[in-house]
């Protein structure tokens with residue numbers, strides 16, 4: 659539909675061809691009913707456990723179990739973000755899709771038309787702590803500033819201000835969901851040691867969650883897990899890009 663209506667905006671697609679929009683919605687609803695809705699509750703043990711909703715293939719609607727609507731509302735933000743994150747990863751990992759994605763497409767932005775506006779506000783807070791340079795490659799940041807989750811969002815899906823660093827587009831896009839190579843872990847700890855208090859003071863005024871201790875515990879945990887699993891880490895050096903993590907380069911972590 660995006661291709662036919664030549665737009666990535668759902669709002670515009672909806673108004674441009676209302677009939678097409680309605681039939682697409684109907685088709686999507688049918689697909690959801692026949693596939694995910696049928697299997698969603700029994701994913702783990704393959705036995706139907708109706709705890710989210712009553713599934714009746716003949717009915718025209720899905721009826722939520724008591725309390726579920728409350729939980730969906732209460733946790734909608736995190737459910738929403740997790741779904742988007744995992745769906746993006748799923749689409750990206752499918753080998754049939756590989757040829758469509760060049761390095762400069764932001765898939766999540768394309769799929770969900772996400773506004774990065776709320777993170778934009780962090781730029782003014784963080785730019786001085788990095789002397790106006792990309793956290794990873796040190797190139798000067800001009801109009802290409804992006805806010806990167808130092809510990810990737812897919813590993814820990816809660817935004818805490820000390821986890822953010824500023825990067826240029828090419829580093830942010832190439833790092834994706836990988837941990838940055840070891841030296842950046844040290845650099846990030848130093849940044850927070852030096853500027854953590856200022857970041858906290860300024861972030862509070864714009865309503866961001868800050869907890870430096872927790873950010874650091876999470877980063878420690880993420881690198882520890884990476885060592886245990888012998889994960890790959892990302893390097894801004896184009897000739898390296900990805901390589902196995904080397905625990906010897908993480909003295910802080912071992913201490």
Ligand SMILES: [Zn+2]
Nearest residue numbers: 792795826829
């Ligand atoms: Zn860079």
